[in-house]
Each structure stands twice: as C-alpha cells, then as structure tokens.
Amino acid sequence: xxxxxVRAWGxxxxxxxxxxxxxxxxxxLLRLKVEAAAxxxxxxxxxxxxxxxxxxxxxxxxxxxxxxxxxAPEDSGLAPGDRVMAGMMAGAGQGGYASESFAFPRLTRRIxxxxxxxxxAALNVVYQTAYFGLHRRGQLQPGETLLVHGAAGGxxxxxxxxxxxxxxxxxxxxxxxEKVALCLELGADxxxxxxxxxxxxxxxxxxxxxGADVIFDPVxxxxxxxxxxxxxxxxxxxxVGFTSGRIPEARAxxxxxxxxxxxxxxxxxxxxxxxxxxxxxxxxxxRLYEEGRIKPHISATFPLSRAxxxxxxxxxxxxxxxxxxxxxxxxxxxx
Numbered sequence: 568x569x570x571x572x573v574r575a576w577g578x579x580x581x582x583x584x585x586x587x588x589x590x591x592x593x594x595x596l597l598r599l600k601v602e603a604a605a606x607x608x609x610x611x612x613x614x615x616x617x618x619x620x621x622x623x624x625x626x627x628x629x630x631x632x633x634x635x636x637x638x639a640p641e642d643s644g645l646a647p648g649d650r651v652m653a654g655m656m657a658g659a660g661q662g663g664y665a666s667e668s669f670a671f672p673r674l675t676r677r678i679x680x681x682x683x684x685x686x687x688a689a690l691n692v693v694y695q696t697a698y699f700g701l702h703r704r705g706q707l708q709p710g711e712t713l714l715v716h717g718a719a720g721g722x723x724x725x726x727x728x729x730x731x732x733x734x735x736x737x738x739x740x741x742x743x744x745e746k747v748a749l750c751l752e753l754g755a756d757x758x759x760x761x762x763x764x765x766x767x768x769x770x771x772x773x774x775x776x777x778g779a780d781v782i783f784d785p786v787x788x789x790x791x792x793x794x795x796x797x798x799x800x801x802x803x804x805x806x807v808g809f810t811s812g813r814i815p816e817a818r819a820x821x822x823x824x825x826x827x828x829x830x831x832x833x834x835x836x837x838x839x840x841x842x843x844x845x846x847x848x849x850x851x852x853x854r855l856y857e858e859g860r861i862k863p864h865i866s867a868t869f870p871l872s873r874a875x876x877x878x879x880x881x882x883x884x885x886x887x888x889x890x891x892x893x894x895x896x897x898x899x900x901x902x
Contacts, residue, residue: 571895573664573874574625575614579882582614582628582875589667596669597639599653602684604632604663606890607692607721608810611882613657620658628878629655629663629892632670633678633687643672651675652687654838663688664874666894673842679853689721689863689889690852692834697725697783698848700805700832701733705781709734714770714779714794716786718755719746719887722807726783727753728861735781738773740766740790742884749887753864761790770797778802788813795821802827810884864888870895 570589575582592598610628612618633652639645654674655663662668678687700722701707713730717723718739730737731754739750739758750758757773759766770779778799784791788811791804795818798804806829809815817829837845855861866887869877872895880886 570665570667571871572627572666572668573629573871575628576625578615579611579875579878582878584872584874589669592638593669595640595671597643597645597653597672597675598637599632599651599668599670599675600635600637601632601663601665601668602634602893603688604629604655604665604892605688605692606877606881606892607631608881610657610662611878614878622658622660626657626660627662627664627668628657629665629668630657631655631688631691632663632668633684636675637667640672643675645672645675645677650678650680650682650684650687652678652691654691664871664892666871674838676846676849679857682853682856685865685868685891685893686856686863688891689865690856690861691849693721693725693889694729694852694861694863695845695848696722696807696832696834697729698852699834699837700783700807701726701729701735701781703844704830704832705783705803705805707733707735707781710736711780712736712738712770712774712777712799714738714740714766714782714797715750715755716740716761716782716784716790716794717810718750718758720785720810721889722785723783724749724753724864724888725861727755729855730781730783731755732855732860738770738779746887749864765793767793767797774799781805783807785809786811787815789815791815795825795827798825798827800826804829806831865891867891868893 636649653670713735715726719741739755740761747758785807787809
C-alpha cells in the first residue's frame with residue numbers, strides 16, 4: 568500500500584510530495600499512521616544542512632508526530648490501534664511529514680484518551696524542553712520570578728504554562744504587541760514588547776530591582792547579554808537555543824560578582840542518556856494536561872500537500888506556538 572511522503576532536497580522550496588511504497592516495516596520499528604506532525608525550527612535547519620544531524624538527501628523531515636499504531640514489535644508493549652505520540656526518525660530519513668512512517672518504540676508512548684492527536688503532536692518536544700529547562704536545569708521554585716524569552720513561540724508558550732503550573736510569577740518577552748497579548752492570554756503575569764521597551768529595565772521595575780530568579784532563553788545573542796542585567800542573586804539563566812543566530816559568551820567575572828549560574832539544556836541528549844527521566848516527565852505533562860493546566864497553542868494547521876508553507880511560516884518567525892501538518896481531507900488528491 569502506498570503512502571504520501573514529503574521529500575526534501577536541500578531547501579524548503581525543493582520539498583515535494585510523492586506517493587511511495589514504504590515497504591515492509593523494518594525489524595524493531597513500528598509503523599505509524601500519522602494523524603498530525605509538528606513543524607519545528609530545527610526541521611528547516613536540517614533541510615538546509617546546517618543542523619548537527621545531517622541526513623542524506625532526499626529525506627522526509629519532521630521530528631515529532633502523533634497517530635495510530637499500524638504494526639509494532641511483539642516486545643514493544645505497543646499494539647495496532649494504540650493512540651500514540653512519537654519521536655520520528657527524521658535523521659534517518661523517516662520523519663513525520665508523511666501519511667505513514669516508522670518510529671522507534673522507545674521514542675513512542677501512548678497518549679491519554681482525552682488528548683487529541685493535534686495536541687499530542689504539539690506537546691512532546693516543546694513541553695519536554697520547557698519542563699526540563701525550568702525544573703531540572705533551572706530548579707524553579709514556587710513564588711519565584713520566571714522570565715521567558717521568545718515567549719510567543721513553541722517553547723516559549725510551553726514555558727509560560729509550565730512556569731505558571733509551578734507557581735512562578737511569569738514575565739514574558741515577545742516581538743510585537745499581538746504576541747504580547749497572546750502571552751498574557753496564555754497566563755503570563757506580565758509581558759514586554761522587547762522591540763519597543765528595554766526588557767531588562769522592565770524586569771527590574773516589576774521585581775523592584777530584585778531581578779528574575781530563572782531566565783528561559785531560546786534566543787541567545789543580545790537577549791542573553793541583556794538578561795545578565797536583570798537576573799536575581801543566585802539566579803539561573805537557562806540556555807535553550809540561539810534563534811537570534813548569534814551564540815553569546817558568558818563573562819566569568821560577572822558570574823562571580825553577581826552569584827548567578829548559566830546552565831545549558833539540550834533535551835535530546837536526555838532521550839539518549841536518561842530515557843527514564845524523559846518518561847517521568849511525559850507522565851507529569853500528561854497529568855498537567857488532564858488537569859487543564861497546560862494546553863498547546865496551535866496557531867496554524869496545514870494539509871500535508873502544503874508542508875512547504877508550514878515550514879516557511881515557522882522558519883520566518885511569523886508563527887506563534889505550534890504549527891502542525893495533518894493529512895489532506897479524504898477524497899482530495901494532493902497536488
């Protein structure tokens with residue numbers, strides 16, 4: 568049986584939808600009917616050949632998806648019909664931008680009955696990143712002040728909600744008045760348009776010069792530099808990424824004088840080195856979801872046939888929260 572698969576050849580404009588026979592399920596893998604796939608910034612980097620993982624072209628992008636198990640190894644604990652979220656094998660050419668794909672059982676877990684496939688696809692990477700960044704690396708405590716940069720994006724919107732669920736006062740920064748409004752809608756106590764205001768001055772004003780206890784920074788560059796001007800005594804600055812394009816450098820003398828810490832978070836390393844902690848975090852996130860304390864903000868959904876548009880929306884910074892790819896409507900043949 569054939570499946571629709573997006574194939575990438577080196578840039579978003581080269582992406583093409585093809586109908587292929589995926590062949591038999593490889594030993595040790597499961598076959599997934601994809602119901603929703605998340606679009607991530609790293610998808611664009613991988614397609615451009617600038618990501619640390621460089622699959623051979625052509626390949627199918629998409630690092631996370633949700634759907635229904637079609638086939639599974641007997642010893643996997645999974646069975647046909649299970650509703651799951653999965654970390655997809657984009658690095659090996661088998662990503663989630665497809666109607667069917669393959670996944671490792673160890674990167675696949677059942678989702679709660681009340682969770683939609685769309686929410687499941689949008690939740691995995693960004694909420695795991697937020698939870699690890701705030702709880703494991705940032706050691707966020709109830710009553711502390713959390714500053715979230717890039718707060719209207721995927722990891723940012725997740726960090727707002729995870730921070731509020733942890734009992735923190737959340738200050739969000741974003742690059743437009745519309746995005747500021749979204750941050751407040753998602754639960755931030757304060758939100759700052761960093762393009763029209765100096766966020767460091769605003770944080771110091773809001774906290775009465777005390778500063779932010781934890782700073783969640785997926786932006787880097789000048790944002791990292793300026794964050795050191797509004798971090799609290801014994802604060803923790805969590806480095807999550809560098810969407811600004813510039814990798815900053817921490818000044819050791821400043822760390823010493825102000826008694827704060829800079830810690831890094833590469834969540835993917837935990838999947839390989841501490842998978843049991845990833846599973847614990849997944850169950851904690853499922854509980855928060857079922858309690859109504861977190862819910863992914865999905866700003867746009869594109870059919871599989873329009874995958875290049877979905878990727879451009881994320882890569883350009885125009886989108887907020889998560890962008891998803893879903894199957895084309897029944898009976899409609901993709902162009």
